[in-house]
Amino acid sequence: MSESEIQMHGYINMISMKRRFVYIFEDSVMTVYSRNSLPFEHDDININLDCDIKYIFANDLRTGNNIIFFVDEIPFSDERRLIFTSTTIRVHYYIELIEDFESFIFDKAIFRFKELDAFFPITNGIKREIIDGKVLKIETVPYEDTKKKFTFDLLNKKIDAELAISSTLCLNQQNQLLLSSVLGCSFEETQNINLLLDLYKIIKRLFCFLCHRQSIKIEPISLRQRGKNSRSVPIGKLHILFDKAEIEKKEIIDETIKYSTLSSHFSELIQLVSNDKLYFEHIPTNHYESQYITVSSFILNSAAFEWNFEQCYGDIPVSEYRLEVKNDILDVLEKLIVQKKYNSKKKRELKLYSKIVKNVDRKFSEKVLYALKDFDDILSVLIKQIYRFNNMTFHKNTYKEIAEDLQYQRNAYAHGDIDKELKENYICDTIILEWLDYCMVFKSLGYSNDEIFNIINAIFNRRFRERKGDQNT
DSSP: OOGGGOEEEEEEEEGGGTEEEEEEEETTEEEEEEEEEEEOOSOSSBOOOBOSSEEEEEEOTTTOOEEEEEESOOTTSSTTSOOSSEEEEEEEEEEEEOSOOSBOOEEEEEEOOHHHHHHTTGGGGEEEEEETTTEEEEEEOOGGGGOEEEEEEETTEEEEEEEEEEEEEOTTSSSOEEEEEEEEEEEEEEOBHHHHHHHHHHHHHHHHHHHTSSOOOOOOEEEEEEOGGGOEEEEEEEEEOSSOOOOOOHHHHTTOOOHHHHGGGHHHHHHHHHTTOSOOTTSOSSHHHHTOOOHHHHHHHHHHHHHHHHHHTSSOOOOHHHHHHHHHHHHHHHHHHHHTTOOHHHHHHHHHHHHHHHTTTOOHHHHHHHHHHHTHHHHHHHHHHHHHHTTOOOOTTHHHHHHHHHHHHHHHHHTTOTTSOOOTTHHHHHHHHHHHHHHHHHHHTTOOHHHHHHHHHHHTTOOOOOOOTTOOO
16 A cells, blocks of 8 residues: 555544544545544653654554654644634654554664665575475575675764565465565664654665666665563654655666675765765656656756766866966966955956866866776776667767767756757767766775776666676676
């Protein structure tokens, strides 16, 4: 059942008014009715959450579970504000509590979603053996033996994370053995809901980047706490409603890059996301949109390139004679302030021209050319392939042509000249720009050329054999 199809009804507990009100929840909207309210004298659970949004404690008569709804406003919490018939409230997310406990404290969040099953293949959770060439013996691998651990920091808090394969026996279903990949994040005991939302954002963004699409549908997040005997027990599930996402076809999900391809610097990659140092605006909405190049997608990819270039390289190395001439010009401009006795208005104007001179070596085309040459070992075979598919010739000046054509197109769009004639190789050049964006991210994290080639090959589904050490592609 999808989130939009979920229906709940029951009572919300308004402690300040000492009343219980009937509610119906459907399609992210709660309707609260004032008639037939009941007295309410005490709180059933010790709950004092740390979050930036108001919340309502309620129950669901359908399941018998307690629910915490997170909303923008609670218009009926003030006795001076009356509900004559009913009122509606927008719900952004809610927690379905599934156990009885003294206080709502959690120390672990577990993520599950389809792309995760492909990223950390569930086949790692079983081992097969053929006995005497006839009998196929299949065993599940113990949960502990499938674990891959890593850590990262979030808002100065250490997160201990692990990927693993979970196996569940379902006796009343046709497929009695259910295997699924899980991503668990452990931290100090807390009631901080903002921490959960930040974790959700990090995991979602990470896989949007790795799948090159935003259509990642994360299932309700399981929350756990340490119970008796220090055992981790489930206490509830967090349902996110504000971030709708479609579910892609199975064949699209199956193409998700594998953890083994990224394992050498995976902690650094997720830390980059946690530090908000990764550009996401250029990621297509879904797989269908990723197959098309538009004016807006080109502009966003150009912006991503500028951002990633700065993170990866900083300044472009320039020749000594160019650097000497530029410094001489800047020195002359600086001396003009004293020689001409410029006032504040003229000083501001002179600083504008100084800035232009400082950035003269940072033309978009020069950056693209520099990056193309740097990643020649990785991208040349991919570029030759796409050129061959489009009956185009790859020659010694191809990189320079790509760089100049991309700058021409970028400048045309930046100045509003969207009616200018497109360059012949516009589509191919934009695809190459997407590859460069990813190359620079993974280079800055410390991945080797062979690893970056395998990553680009997997994310963009180029269908080359993986490189292993000095092995040629």
